[in-house]
Amino acid sequence: MVSESVLDKKLLLKNLVSSEALSQMVREFAELHHIGIRIFDEEGQKLADAKTDGGEFCSAVFATPSGRQTCAAVVSRLTNGPLTPDEHAPLALIETPPPGTPPPLVISCYAGLRYLLMPIVFDGDILGRVVFGPFFPEQLQPWPASLDTTNHSDWDMEQLAKLAENVERSSESKLLRILLPFSSILHLLIASGQRAFYASSMQVETTLEHARELENQNRKLLQMNERLRELDRLKSSFLATVSHELRTPLTSIIGYSEMLSDGLAGPMNMEQSEYVSTILERSQSLLGLISSMLDITQIEAGKVHMNFEPISLGELVRLSLASVRPWVAKKKITVTAHIPAHSDAVGDKERLKQVLINLLTNAIKFTLPQGKISVVLTEKEYQEELKAPGYRLWVEDTGIGIPKDQLDNVFRSFFQVDSSSTREFGGTGLGLAIVKGFVEGHGGVVRVLSDSNQGSRFTVVLPQTPPQEEMDIPHPVSILPSDDRF
């Protein structure tokens, strides 16, 4: 929370009205009414000052050492003295004081000059004071008895007498008449100043408070993000460990099943053979699943190391098609392939083969019997997406398709369009995530075009040569982009 708000602080006159505005106001009043006007804040600091010719008399007196001494007390009484009446400062004779304005006091000086002292009160608080004067009362004789010139040997009486003629002769009642408009205008200035001061201060405080709130939320988000990253690391590490630990015994199961099936432990009857073959088939399926999980954890952990070597993409397509042929035959799906004569590239053979097999098995899985799958590999040409020469590979099917609103999700790990427990098609939802990881590992991109019951077309764009020896595979769970510059 911000420290003490401006709402809880005492208002200061200098914060509400600019010194320029006050100066202009007192100057104009002084000129109009031929009277000196000064405004002081609560601490006695002068905020505005307008002298008239009469002020020269005081200045001349003040210029002499003895005058300065005797004036000091009066000045102090005017600037810092109490605002309540006492024997030296009676209330001015005022019939109807301006509303909300405490009655002014009359302060007399030993030279016979007088001042009116008016407190500046706003919302019940004293913000400062206005001093009107000096003036000689109209009825005053030229020199008051209090002026004992023997004590003021340093005074030039002739000059003072001349200057005294310039001092405004006024009556309290005349002065009191200007108090009303003066206090009204001052009050208006203060009120509008208070409004502007509060509005601007609150604008700043609110912005700071808002920023503080956002910083707090950011801190919480960062902590949460760090926790998520840690959980993600734990998940990847757990999956890698589990996959590894599962593969070891599974390899033994497969090995021994193969040995049994090959008759190395003696002949088996038909039923035994069938059982062993089921064990073998399911074990291999399980091994495939575990391998996929291991791949995805490595992709997510950014630990995939590509073994780039010269390859023929066409050859890879042919090999992949061969390995899915039994399944294609079983579902009576027609597969057509278009492969160019030359398709030399640099890539990781095993990873790209897996990309192809994953795309093909996906197509086969979601294509109904009698459906069609076509695989097209283009000639080498400039690829706009990669800004480099490369190949495009399409795997297109006439399967059930993917609803448009799910297209963005299909490359996410463990995502299934139909994730219900009663879904028709099995799988872990890792195949396409692996495809994306490996294609991006080659500096390529993968896209999908599909809609419900419209079939799907997966397009893989691969550069002829990956842009660098080893691509950084983007971390799928990177939550905040890091834009550190230094």
Added chain:
Amino acid sequence: MQLNHEKRELTIKIVYYGPGLSGKTTNLQVIHSKAQPSMRGQLLCIPTHDDRTLFFDLLPVYFKSKSGIKIKLKLFTVPGQVIHNSTRRIVLQGSDAVAFIADSRHKATEENNTYWRNMRQNMREVGLDPQSVPTVIQFNKRDLPDTQTDEELEKIRARGKEPVVGAIAIQGVGVLETLFAVLQAAYRDLDARSNISLNLNMDEEEFLAKIFRHMDTSSSSLHF
């Protein structure tokens, strides 16, 4: 509460909190019109172009106790619109008591609850304990259709310790009663915490009388 021993001044901060358009500013306008000019300052409003409170409204009310202490009450409203939560926190900071202005209509119940929770959350954020800040609930807009019945209000009253006052602020009904309840609660809390009756030589009766004797209580249930 701010006590300036040197200047013999005590400042008490009361905040009118509640959902947007529940009548917080109207409460202050009524108090302003009922209070004698000698004991209150201007009602300062800083509204938006569509006449909603932007930062706060402020009405200062002041008097001098018998023992010569100047007492200044600063009555604030918070802006009710959702987006001004930071401003609400700034205004709420350091408040001595709160008048929660709720809308009596059934359909406003959820909104009332939201702002009640928001107020308590903001109190915690500015270092106030929601359990101990004296709070009075005003059920405003009793004249509108579909308001909660008196029986329903009784049930709400019984659910908590806060005094509940019914009001039609726009007609001035219940406004001074709410102010009375919140000032009484503020005084009692300050007395319990800072023993102001002894330290300032001002009892609860004097405190309330000095305020309400200078207000037009004729159309209220208050007698001074």
